Amino acid sequence: MTMDLTFLGTGSAYPSPHRGASALVLRTDGECWLFDCGEGTQTQLMKSQLRAGRITKVFISHLHGDHLFGLPGLLCTVSLNTSSESQQDLNCVDIYGPRGLRHFLRVTLGITGSQLLFPYAVHELEPTPDQSPEEGKLNPEMTAERGPLHPQEQPGRTISLDVSSDTYLLFEDQKFVVKAFRLFHRIPSFGFCIQERDRPGRLNTELLKELGLKPGPLYGRLKAGESVTLESGRVVQPSEVLEEAIPGRKVCILGDCSSVLGEGPQRLCSGADILVHEATLGNEHREKAVDHGHSTPEMAAAVARACCARRLVLNHFSQRYKPSAMVKEGDEDHVSELKRQAEEALQGTGVEVILAEDFLTLQISLRRSR
Amino acid sequence: MTMDLTFLGTGSAYPSPHRGASALVLRTDGECWLFDCGEGTQTQLMKSQLRAGRITKVFISHLHGDHLFGLPGLLCTVSLNTSSESQQDLNCVDIYGPRGLRHFLRVTLGITGSQLLFPYAVHELEPTPDQSPEEGKLNPEMTAERGPLHPQEQPGRTISLDVSSDTYLLFEDQKFVVKAFRLFHRIPSFGFCIQERDRPGRLNTELLKELGLKPGPLYGRLKAGESVTLESGRVVQPSEVLEEAIPGRKVCILGDCSSVLGEGPQRLCSGADILVHEATLGNEHREKAVDHGHSTPEMAAAVARACCARRLVLNHFSQRYKPSAMVKEGDEDHVSELKRQAEEALQGTGVEVILAEDFLTLQISLRRSR
Ligand SMILES: [Zn+2]
Ligand SMILES: [Zn+2]
Ligand SMILES: [Zn+2]
Ligand SMILES: [Zn+2]
DSSP states (O other), X not given: OOEEEEEEEOBSSSOOSSSOSSEEEEEETTEEEEEOOOTTHHHHHHHSSSOGGGEEEEEOSOOOGGGTTTHHHXXXXXXXXXXXXXXXXXXXXXXXXXXXXXXXXXXXXXXXXXXXXXXXXXXXXXOOGGGSOGGGSXXXXXXXOOSOOOTTEEOOOEEOOBTTTTBEEEEEOSSEEEEEEEEESSSOEEEEEEEEOOBXXXXXXXXXXXXXXXXXXXXXXXXXXXXXXXXXXXXXXXXXXXXXXXXXXXXXXXOSOSEEOSSHHHHHTTTOSEEEEEOOSOGGGHHHHHHTTXXXXXXXXXXXXXXXXXXXXXXXXXXXXXXXXXXXXXXXXXXXXXHHHHHHHTTTTOOEEEEOOTTOEEEOOOOSOO | OOEEEEEEEOBSSSOOSSSOSSEEEEEETTEEEEEOOOTTHHHHHHHSSSOGGGEEEEXXXXXXXXGTTTHHHHHHHHHHHHTTSOGGXXXXXXXXXXXXXXXXXHHHHHHTTOOOSSOEEEEEEOOOGGGSOGGGSOOHHHHOOOSOOOTTEEOOOEEOOBTTTTBEXXXXXXXXXXXXXXXXXXXXXXXXXXXXXXBXXXXXXXXXXXXXXXXXXXXXXXXXXXXXXXXXXXXXXXXXXXXXXXXXXXXXXXXXXXXXXXXXXXXXXXTOSEEEEEOOXXXXXXXXXXXTTXXXXXXXXXXXXXXXOSEEEEEOBOTTSOOGGGOOTTOSOOHHHHHHHHHHHTTTTOOEEEEOOTTOEEEOOOOSOO
């Protein structure tokens, strides 16, 4: 199963012609999960190789406009593209994000008379008081739910912090476990950890033949982890005939933050194949970055190091940093300097540092072993 | 005083990489008035020659997303660009649009924690029941005003139809009278008429000298329309010494519609220097266009003809019509065909037909006489 990550917008604060506002897509087997949706995401999506109609889940890290203002329009356009598509597109779109998101969508879709051809549900994460300064807390008056649901809205869940693990369980199915964790920012922000489940290793068919087992339903039972009793009475354990399990991939995508809250996230993200972290400003602007709830490359590197991530992707650059291809001689702010700063902080760890750019796609390959 | 009109988005339904969502800017003496603000307008503005910081008034024709979803982000970005600008930028931004707009902005700016460096006020137009089919009427529950104003929000006016003139008076000052009028669309929609005031003609200085009047305050009084008594007792009337008045320009910008309601708009827009009208689909799709509350070139031409407009600009094209420069051989839908259809309907009238394109700027020159 292929898995890749495409950056649709890598700029902070607002979209510009050279960097879109925050959005990225994790694609697995043709299904697209969207992380954040700044203004202009639908146009960036059209310019990319991805298909808007395939977006089945949306995750919003926090409610700042540069991560959210594109969502109502994206849903409307996905719906317009849905009309001629298959039934499959009419599955419910699940949307995860902080408390307030449900009301935001209900009002923006409602006042504009937007009708969708598919249902949607907003599952809200309940922030804790320590995720932002006092002035960043949403007035409960602002999100008190009133009025009827949007005609295409299905009731969503409210998800609270699981105190023992310091994480939020968003959902789990046969392929994935997806959790969120708390970040500190000017307003409550979240990171997401997408953990693919391990898959059983291949069956050793040589050995099975020696044991006298022919291909058939018993193979499936062994692969599913059940033991099998031969006619001879001999019990075959799965571990005897299965090669090493194929470890699931782990992708961690953090929203805007100046720090990660609690110890849980580090355990959760441990050994991440890829960790996407913001680096809004260079190390030399650390004070300003932290004042605004943001990180520097050094701070992003510290998180990657603590999690033993394999690859660190720097993202969410101040619009002062032009994409590498656009930098001209004499320009003061080089995005390559941000990469250098993170690499310096990660010296000797073997963590690879990558600069996100609009339309960059990163493959996430299966590993043979941990 | 120069006056020009710049199209930032000329596509219908959603923004695409080749046509932005609806937005255009009327510029006079460096002040910019924005008409509609679809998603991506702020990026289109950055790509244009205009400056976002100069937007002092915003007019929203109707609450469909392709005319509105860019407004919260635009306000935030104008604010970010304001910090280093002069005091002048801190004037209140006046925003005009249908009932519901105030709540939309309060919720979108409020939930995203967006703080602006300038105040804003939303002046709402009260639609009448005949502006849309029953299902297009906003549930009053949806726009009932609750909760406190946004911290930067100033109380706005509620503007009702003036039944005698069939128009809405938005504001008037020394230079302009701006009115709105009713359109029929899937949801209530409005057109705007910007009427520049006539200016007194030049003073005939030759004649004034003959009368023994030297340059000074009396010249100003004559120009302001007051009579002046000479030492000799002779009374000089302004009409004796003023050349013909310079007629003010008239710009009419219509939102989405399949028809104009009432007789007032035709009188109001009579003799428009420029009339911007949607033509979403070609004449051959008239039924579909009207079903969706839209117009064809022939329908747009009929409005221009009834108003005796000088120039008709076709706008708001279905995304199936690529910009002229992008049309390839074999393409079925030619935007030039829309122009031809309007020209055919206007044969013999002398009305000039223009196709709007993203980033097209049209000068609106002063006329010598009516
Ligand atoms: Zn951000
Ligand atoms: Zn943020
Ligand atoms: Zn429209
Ligand atoms: Zn419309």
